Amino acid sequence: MRAPKGTFATAAAQHAGLPQGTVHKQVVIVGNGPSGIALSHMLNGNWPYYNGQPHPTDEDLTARLAMEPQGLSIVEQDLQFLSQGLEGRSNNAVSLLFDCLNLPCADLGVDSEPLLGWQYHPDKYVDHVVLGKGPPGGSWQTMDGSVLTISLSRWMELPGLDFRCFGGGGPPICRDSRASVASLAKYYSDYVKLRHLQSNFRCGTIVTRVTPLPDNQWLISGVEQAGDEGAPDLPFNYVTSHLVLATGNCDRPNKLKVPGDSEPFVVYSLLDIERMVKQGKLGEHSDPVLVVGAGLSAADAIISCRFHGLPVLHAFRRSSGDPGFVFKQLPENMYPEYHKVHQMMTDGGKSYKNYRSLPEHKIIEIRPDNKVRLMGPGDNGSSACYVIKVSAVVALLGAQPDLDFMPMAGAGLGVLKDLPVASRSNPVHIDPFSYECSSAPGLYAIGSLAGDNLVRFVHGGALAFTSHIHKQMTSEANDTAEETVDV
Numbered sequence: 001m002r003a004p005k006g007t008f009a010t011a012a013a014q015h016a017g018l019p020q021g022t023v024h025k026q027v028v029i030v031g032n033g034p035s036g037i038a039l040s041h042m043l044n045g046n047w048p049y050y051n052g053q054p055h056p057t058d059e060d061l062t063a064r065l066a067m068e069p070q071g072l073s074i075v076e077q078d079l080q081f082l083s084q085g086l087e088g089r090s091n092n093a094v095s096l097l098f099d100c101l102n103l104p105c106a107d108l109g110v111d112s113e114p115l116l117g118w119q120y121h122p123d124k125y126v127d128h129v130v131l132g133k134g135p136p137g138g139s140w141q142t143m144d145g146s147v148l149t150i151s152l153s154r155w156m157e158l159p160g161l162d163f164r165c166f167g168g169g170g171p172p173i174c175r176d177s178r179a180s181v182a183s184l185a186k187y188y189s190d191y192v193k194l195r196h197l198q199s200n201f202r203c204g205t206i207v208t209r210v211t212p213l214p215d216n217q218w219l220i221s222g223v224e225q226a227g228d229e230g231a232p233d234l235p236f237n238y239v240t241s242h243l244v245l246a247t248g249n250c251d252r253p254n255k256l257k258v259p260g261d262s263e264p265f266v267v268y269s270l271l272d273i274e275r276m277v278k279q280g281k282l283g284e285h286s287d288p289v290l291v292v293g294a295g296l297s298a299a300d301a302i303i304s305c306r307f308h309g310l311p312v313l314h315a316f317r318r319s320s321g322d323p324g325f326v327f328k329q330l331p332e333n334m335y336p337e338y339h340k341v342h343q344m345m346t347d348g349g350k351s352y353k354n355y356r357s358l359p360e361h362k363i364i365e366i367r368p369d370n371k372v373r374l375m376g377p378g379d380n381g382s383s384a385c386y387v388i389k390v391s392a393v394v395a396l397l398g399a400q401p402d403l404d405f406m407p408m409a410g411a412g413l414g415v416l417k418d419l420p421v422a423s424r425s426n427p428v429h430i431d432p433f434s435y436e437c438s439s440a441p442g443l444y445a446i447g448s449l450a451g452d453n454l455v456r457f458v459h460g461g462a463l464a465f466t467s468h469i470h471k472q473m474t475s476e477a478n479d480t481a482e483e484t485v486d487v
């Protein structure tokens with residue numbers, strides 16, 4: 001099964017006019033976050049096996065597992081049959097299957113032993129490359145390191161490396177509590193080294209263009225950022241018949257969409273606020289920072305501003321008593337900091353120095369002199385506009401995938417064809433058992449792009465794709481063997 005690593009210009013011979021130096025790969029993965037890493041791990045030959053133990057609560061799943069041929073990896077089994085009737089927090093059946101086997105009863109709050117073991121088969125290696133903008137870990141490398149995950153740390157693990165055993169000499173890490181973003185960023189990047197995946201990773205690379213070729217092949221073009229300052233970026237080209245998009249959902253933050261929303265003091269990530277503090281642009285005596293949004297990221301920004309002693313004005317559209325705030329879905333004992341922010345929002349800031357909430361407010365305009373025009377509730381149920389002076393605006397309103405490098409910027413790939421792809425409301429339309437895009441043969445999407453928004457579910461896409469390509473390769477090998485016999 002092992003294919004030659006990085007066969008130069010195999011496809012170039014087939015497709016005249018390809019750029020010089022084009023490298024052929026069986027699989028090209030764009031995006032080196034948890035989903036790209038999980039897929040590379042399986043394509044490297046690390047396969048999951050059912051250990052024969054009954055599922056603690058799902059007798060039907062146990063029965064189905066018993067009916068599949070024993071001794072084979074889950075990769076080789078019938079994923080459609082095994083995942084029948086499963087329900088949970090992903091819409092993708094194979095993601096639910098993997099989750100049931102890897103973290104049985106996770107949603108019941110029980111830490112049951114996994115029903116999976118892993119075996120390494122070097123002969124199952126599939127030739128692939130993982131391209132990604134930064135170090136392995138994807139979006140976890142670009143978030144503020146001090147923030148804690150929503151998920152328990154054991155839900156953030158990748159196969160074969162216990163989160164507790166990693167961290168080299170630091171304080172012991174508990175799998176039943178939340179992890180810091182910084183520890184996860186290190187875990188994912190160390191994972192690639194410790195699981196010997198490095199040779200498949202090409203980090204510091206940006207894919208700038210994908211071009212469809214005849215016979216359902218794809219040309220992937222991009223640049224590798226030069227290590228040395230001033231040195232030119234190096235262009236690269238790959239050609240493949242299996243292009244996997246694992247580019248996540250964080251590259252294009254939602255903008256305020258008001259005049260002035262690109263002023264230099266208007267930022268869209270907590271890291272930018274931290275940077276401004278470090279540069280001395282923000283401090284205790286600055287005008288207030290205007291935080292816009294009412295989700296967990298906005299709450300993280302408020303916590304961070306208060307940590308740095310910055311005065312905060314906090315604008316959001318909902319009323320302060322709205323029952324739909326995300327904080328209400330989180331148990332208070334595990335997420336005390338978010339409940340504190342929710343309390344501040346409800347209180348309006350009366351009891352909290354240096355914080356004032358502005359519920360039911362809209363930003364109308366941001367002026368270059370740091371003045372912001374807002375509209376909020378006025379007298380007698382009317383609306384009123386007024387102007388405030390701020391030192392910075394940080395708007396945390398969610399993000400969208402950036403598929404500008406795809407033909408027609410990815411138009412038509414979503415479940416709702418006429419709308420742009422968005423992980424929650426419009427994921428890429430995929431075949432549930434191969435993760436192949438319904439509208440583009442040879443193109444696949446995994447992870448957030450396919451609607452698997454939590455790390456514990458990104459393994460589903462990795463399993464489905466590995467199973468699909470393994471079965472495809474086996475069937476091609478059988479066809480070739482039959483042809484040989486016929487001759």
Ligand SMILES: Cc1cc2nc3c(=O)[nH]c(=O)nc-3n(C[C@H](O)[C@H](O)[C@H](O)COP(=O)(O)OP(=O)(O)OC[C@H]3O[C@@H](n4cnc5c(N)ncnc54)[C@H](O)[C@@H]3O)c2cc1C
Nearest residue numbers: 031033034035133138139150151207248447448453454455
């Ligand atoms: C603030 C925040 C908190 C979160 N908390 C949790 C949590 O507690 N638990 C949980 O399970 N999930 C959480 N998530 C979701 C989690 O981030 C995703 O589930 C996970 O990272 C998805 O992995 P991915 O590999 O699909 O994408 P990503 O992690 O987004 O990685 C994709 C990578 O591909 C890169 N890329 C994009 N385009 C290109 C290109 N053209 N060329 C090269 N590289 C490219 C991106 O820059 C990115 O680095 C959180 C997300 C956010 C934003």
